Amino acid sequence: MSADRQxxxxxxxxxxxxxxGFFPLFFRQLSHVSPMDVLSNRAAWAFLFVGALLTxxxxxxxxxxxxxxxxxLAMLAIAALLIGTNWLVFLWAVANQRVVASSLGYFLTxxxxxxxxxxxxxxxxxxxxxxxxxxxxxAMANEIVALGSLPWVSLVLAGTFGTYGLVRxxxxxxxxxxxWLETLAMLPVCALYALWQxxxxxxxxxxxxxxxxxxxxxxxxxxxxxxxAFAAATQRLDLASVGMLMYINPTxxxxxxxxxxxEPMQSERLVSFALIWLGLLVFSWSAWKKYRQAA
Numbered sequence: 218m219s220a221d222r223q224x225x226x227x228x229x230x231x232x233x234x235x236x237x238g239f240f241p242l243f244f245r246q247l248s249h250v251s252p253m254d255v256l257s258n259r260a261a262w263a264f265l266f267v268g269a270l271l272t273x274x275x276x277x278x279x280x281x282x283x284x285x286x287x288x289x290l291a292m293l294a295i296a297a298l299l300i301g302t303n304w305l306v307f308l309w310a311v312a313n314q315r316v317v318a319s320s321l322g323y324f325l326t327x328x329x330x331x332x333x334x335x336x337x338x339x340x341x342x343x344x345x346x347x348x349x350x351x352x353x354x355x356a357m358a359n360e361i362v363a364l365g366s367l368p369w370v371s372l373v374l375a376g377t378f379g380t381y382g383l384v385r386x387x388x389x390x391x392x393x394x395x396x397w398l399e400t401l402a403m404l405p406v407c408a409l410y411a412l413w414q415x416x417x418x419x420x421x422x423x424x425x426x427x428x429x430x431x432x433x434x435x436x437x438x439x440x441x442x443x444x445x446a447f448a449a450a451t452q453r454l455d456l457a458s459v460g461m462l463m464y465i466n467p468t469x470x471x472x473x474x475x476x477x478x479x480e481p482m483q484s485e486r487l488v489s490f491a492l493i494w495l496g497l498l499v500f501s502w503s504a505w506k507k508y509r510q511a512a
Contacts, residue, residue, distance in 0.1 A: 223507070226453030230462040233446035236439070238469025241319075242477070243439060244311045247432055252308035254414075254421050255436065257407035259304060261422065262437020264400040270393055270441075279394045292388050293395060297402035299381040300444070306373045315370055316474035317482065321360055322374030323467035324493065328353060329379025330459060337383060340455050345503035352496030356489040363485035382459055385451050392448030396441055458504060464497050 247255050271277055283289050310319040331350055334340040342350065388395060411421040425433065451459050471490075474480040 222453050223504075226450050226458070227462070227504070229446045230450035230454065230459060231465065233443040233450060234462060234465040235469070236443040236446075237323075237466040239473070240307070240439075241311050241316045241470055241473050243432075243436075244308060245478070247429065247436070248312040250425075250429065250433070252305055252312055253410055255308050255433070256301065256305050257410060257421050258433040259436045259440045260301070260400050260403040260407050262434050263440040264397065264404060264437075266437045266441050267393060267397040267400065267445075271397060274393070276391075276393060279391055280397060283390055283394060283398060289388060289390060290398070292384055293390065293398045294402045296381055296384045296388070296395070297399040299377045299384065300399060301403050301406070303374060303377040303381065304440075306370060306377075310370050310374075314478065314480060316470055316478060317480050318370040319374055320467040320471040320474060321364075322371035323378070323463060323470065324353075324360070325357060325371055325375035326379045326467075327463045328357065329375050330382055330463070333379060333383045334455065338386075338455075343503060345499050345506075349496040349500035349503070352492050352499065356492035356496070359485060359489045359492065363483045363489070382447075382451055385448050386459075392445040392452070395448055396444050464493060468493075 244255070271280065283293070307319055310316060328350070331342070335342075385395065390398070407421075414421050447459075450462075454462075468490075475482050
C-alpha cells in the first residue's frame with residue numbers, strides 16, 4: 218500500500234465519519250416525519266443528486282459497465298439492503314431519543330469490521346492493532362454490563378454497517394456509480410411504500426411545509442457525500458483500518474446525545490470512553506508507523 222494512497226484513504230474516512238457524527242443534529246430536525254418517510258426521501262433525493270454528479274462528470278459509461286455484470290448488480294442490491302436498513306434504524310433511534318444506543322452500535326461496528334477482515338478477507342493485524350482491538354472489546358463488555366443488555370438498535374446498526382463495508386470493499390465499482398445504483402435499488406421499495414401510504418391518505422413525497430421539504434431535499438446530498446467518501450476510503454485502506462477509524466462517528470454522536478439532547482448517561486460509560494480512546498490512540502500510532510514505513 219503506497220503512502221499517498223493510505224493518506225488519501227484516511228482523509229476520505231475522516232470526512233465520512235465526521236459528517237456521519239453530526240447526522241443526529243440534522244435529522245433531529247425531521248423527527249416529526251416518520252423514519253420510513255425520511256428514508257424514502259433520502260433515497261430519492263440522493264438518487265437525483267448522484268445522477269447529477271454522474272452527468273456533470275460524464276461517467277454514465279461506468280454505470281453502463283456495471284449493468285453488464287449480474288454479480289456486481291446482485292452485490293449492489295445486497296449493499297442497498299444493508300445500508301437502507303442501517304438508515305432506517307438510525308432514523309428511528311434519532312426520532313425516539315435513542316442516540317446513545319445508536320452511538321453504541323457504531324462503536325461495535327469496528328469490531329464487526331475487524332472480525333470480517335480476519336474471517337473473510339484473511340487480513341492480518343499487528344501487535345499494536347491487536348491491543349487496540351482488545352481495549353475496544355473490554356470497553357464494549359463494560360458497556361453491556363452498564364446497560365444490563367445489548368440493545369437491538371446497537372446490534373442492527375453494527376451488523377448492517379460492518380457487512381456493508383465488506384461488500385463495498387469487494388466490489389470493483391467506483392463510489393459515485395455504486396451509490397447511484399444502490400439508491401436505484403432502494404427506489405422500488407420506497408415507491409411501493411409511498412403507494413401504500415397514498416391509499417391510506419398520506420403523501421410521502423409531497424404535502425410538507427417549506428422548511429421540511431428543504432431539509433428532506435438536503436438529506437439527499439448529505440446522504441450521498443459521506444457515503445461516497447466512505448466508499449473511497451474502503452478502496453484505499455484495509456478493512457481493519459476503515460473499521461477502527463469508525464470511532465470518530467459514534468464519539469461525536471455520543472457527545473451530541475449527552476450534551477445537546479440531554480439523554481441519560483451512566484457513570485460507568487466514562488470507563489468505556491477511556492478504554493476506547495486509549496485503543497484509538499494505540500491504533501493511530503500503529504497507522505503512523507505503517508505510513509512512515511511506506512514513505
